[in-house]
Amino acid sequence: MTRIADYFQPDSVLADALPGFSPRPAQTEMATAIATTLKKKQQLVVEAETGTGKTYAYLVPILKGSGHAMISTGTKALQEQLFHRDLPALRDAIAPEKQVSLLKGRSNYLCLHRLAQSQAQATEFTKLVQKQLVEVKRWSIHTEDGDVGGLSSLPEDAEVLPHVTSTVDNCLGRDCPDYEKCHLVLARKRALEADIVVVNHHLFFADMALKDVGFGELIPHADALVFDEAHQLPDIASQYFGEALGSRQLTEMAHDAKAIYLTELKDLRQLDKAADKLIGSLRDWRLAFPIDPQRGNWRQFAEAESVQEAAQQLTESLTFFRDVAKTALGRSQDLDTLYERCVQFIHIWNLLQDTQRTGYSFWYETTPRHVVLHQTPLQVADKFGRYVRDSDAAWVFTSATLAIGEDFGHFTRLLGLDDAQTLCLPSPFEFAKQGLLCVPRFLPQPQQREMLPELVQIATKVLDANRNGGTFLLFTSHRMLQLVARQLEALTNRPLFIQGSMNKRELLRDFIHAGNGVLLGTSSFWEGVDVRGSALTCVIIDKLPFAAPDDPLLQARIEDCRMRGAEAFTQVQLPPAVIALKQGAGRLIRDRHDKGVLIVCDQRLVSKPYGQQFLASLPPLRRTRDLQQALDFLNELTGDTSA
Incomplete structure (x- = not known):
């Protein structure tokens, strides 16, 4: 019988089937640990840093395991990548008999009843919606799965979509005249019959909270559950339990x-x-x-x-x-x-x-x-933890950012995973050779007025040095993003890509195509963005990503923490900020050939005692306080040593 570790050897079936596959010890260790977890129906929390190859590390044991499995991803984009690219290649190589299904939330599927309703009252709509309605009707005749993501002729946020998709509130369920032909019903049927179903976190918790009528049978059906990008789970769980x-x-x-x-x-x-x-x-x-x-x-x-x-x-x-x-x-x-x-x-x-x-x-x-x-x-640990313990299933939680240093306590405490095994796997990248971390000297405090011109000056110096590479400017607030964007428009002729000017997918595509672009983004660009090579050689972060102190949810959690006699800063405010910085920093080095500079424009990283927790969680890049060293590094990358 083939051991899971054997699939990750240089002469394995994976090496033959997957172009560019090479063994990685951390990947093999992760896959072996997951196989044990599945067999014993335990819980495992794995931090696998960028480059570990965590996707294949959990897919191989899932494909070779028995029973039904559910894989949940952080975003629909990752969900589609997994289903359309990674899973088919592996399945064909090692488990061609397995049936795999993709399931999204109901708003992603065409509702035939609401389409007919909308056509009947089309004259009440604007000309734009009427035109889009014609496109939807034309597409509806040919689509097999009804996934509106396949409506390429319409924008992602097309005005017509709420009129031709259903919500849990307006769905007629079994009383619908089109129930037998319903794309959502058919997608759920395929999911229930599949060996492996790929969902996303929002859909998982909608099901768990039993808010989506007629869908509560899916989760109990699973013998194994894997959560990729699991660091998002505590916040998403809070939304659905409220x-x-x-x-x-x-x-x-x-x-x-x-x-x-x-x-x-x-x-x-x-x-x-x-x-x-x-x-x-x-x-x-x-x-x-x-x-x-x-x-x-x-x-x-x-x-x-x-x-x-x-x-x-x-x-x-x-x-x-x-x-x-x-x-x-x-x-x-x-x-x-x-x-x-x-x-x-x-x-x-x-x-x-x-x-x-x-x-x-x-x-x-x-x-x-x-x-x-x-x-x-204010906490979901009791409810979620009880659900996990009471299930007769294996649970795997993985992400590049789950631990503070090597301590998983923050994550496991939030989800009530008291019995979980933990595993922290390093990246195979040579960060000290591939990149540089710079915290420039003599910066004002983040809240001071002088910070804006200083940030703009650093950005313009970086753009001068990073002529042939791309730059990310990541912000903790939309306000600072807009202020910097307005000034940069007058100071550089480099192509600027500003969050909000177009949808995220197009913005990222155009940035990569430009090769030497400047992308300004907030939270949604701190994670789940994969830009390799010279298209991204510098990431500038404006300040440590603490949640806004006036955020009402944060305030309530701080108050609750104090009432329990705990220290609110270290338990409530610090851990998510450390994980968020870790995510932002992770945009820079995405494969073993990448090189670049990470610049964090916040003195607190080196002046405050808690700065050490941030530094300990970042990739082990070479470090400097001298901005000129960072500029020289970028000049070397572009082959220009004249500066």
């Missing part, structure tokens, strides 16, 4: 009511009026909040008289809407579903108004047009 309600959901419900009036119940004029009244109250509700998008403490903000008045008006509009819908129950399946949806929204709305309950953070966030209220549990 409650949230936004004005966008309520507005969509009102528009769905108007569609029912226009297409099915044309005599129910009162329903149209109730929808208009609700939409008006939602506009007033948004005006009760500051104009600029922000996050805030809902428990405190709810005490304002103007907010209470707007909330009362919205409560009355919701109640009126529910009562009107109730009068027509039984006349339309869509209306019956709408009524149930409204009752559920009113229940959540009332929960969110009762802000005196303990154990939760109550907070709000706004966009230019909408408001979302949140109730987030």
Whole structure:
């Protein structure tokens, strides 16, 4: 019988099947540990640094194992890469009999019923949405899986998509006339029949929290569960174990009511009026909040008289809407579903108004047009940990960033993984030869006004030295990003790629194509971005990524930590900042041929005692406080030693 380690030898079937495959001791160690975990149905937490080859390290034991397995990824992009690229190549080589399936959340699948509804009321839409609707209809005739990601003729955020996909709130379930042909139902059926199903973290927790009706059977079906990019799990779990309600959901419900009036119940004029009244109250509700998008403490903000008045008006509009819908129950399946949806929204709305309950953070966030209220549990360890212990399954959690130094306590404590084995695997890269870490001397403190011109000056010096390579400028706030971007536009003729100017995928593609571009990004570019070679030879980070002190969720966790008698800074604030910096730094060296410079523009890295925890978690690059050494290194990379 072939041992798992044998698959990672120079003369193995993998070496024959995968171009460029080469054995890595850490990869073999990880695969062997996972195979043991699967066999004994234990829990394993693995930090595998960049270059370890963790994807193959968990796929081989999963493919050679027995029973059903679920692999959950941090993003849809990684989910698709795994399903379309990595899994097929390995499966064909070592386990061609295994059936593999991809499953996304319901909003990724075309809803045939809502498409028909939208076509019936097309004249109510804008010209743009009408045009997009024609594209969707044309595509719907040919698609096999109904995944709207395959609608390449439309942008990712096309306005038509909410009109032709369903939510858990408006889905008719088995009562839908198109249930037998439903793309989502068929995708779930394939997932239940597969040996291995690839999902993402949001979908996993939607299922675990049983919020997605008719999908709760998938997780208990698994004998083994693997979570890639597992560092994201605590925050995502908190979202799904809490409650949230936004004005966008309520507005969509009102528009769905108007569609029912226009297409099915044309005599129910009162329903149209109730929808208009609700939409008006939602506009007033948004005006009760500051104009600029922000996050805030809902428990405190709810005490304002103007907010209470707007909330009362919205409560009355919701109640009126529910009562009107109730009068027509039984006349339309869509209306019956709408009524149930409204009752559920009113229940959540009332929960969110009762802000005196303990154990939760109550907070709000706004966009230019909408408001979302949140109730987030301060800890999920008991619930998640119990779920893991009670399951008869193996659980594997892996990421490049899970430990603080080599201590996994922060991660395992947040998820209640008291019985988990841990493994910390180093990268095979020669960081000391491949890169340089610079913390420039004489920088102002991050909050000082002088920091902006200093940051711009460092960036322009780097761009002068890094002529033929690409540069990332990673920020902890959108405000600083915009300030630096405005100044750089006047100071360089290098192509600038600014987050928000186009979607992330296009921005990254154009940056790589430019070869010597400058990309300015915030949190979404700190992780999950893979740029190799000279297209990225310098990463500049503006400051240590501590969460904003006025973040209401952070404040609640700090308060809860203090009440338990623990030290809030070391337990609540420091660990996620260390992991976030680790993620940002990980953008630089992506393979053994990469070279580059990491510049962190924050004196606290060397002046504060906690700076040592950050440094201990970073790749072992050569270090300097002299910016000129970093510039010289970049000049050498471009072959220009004149500077």
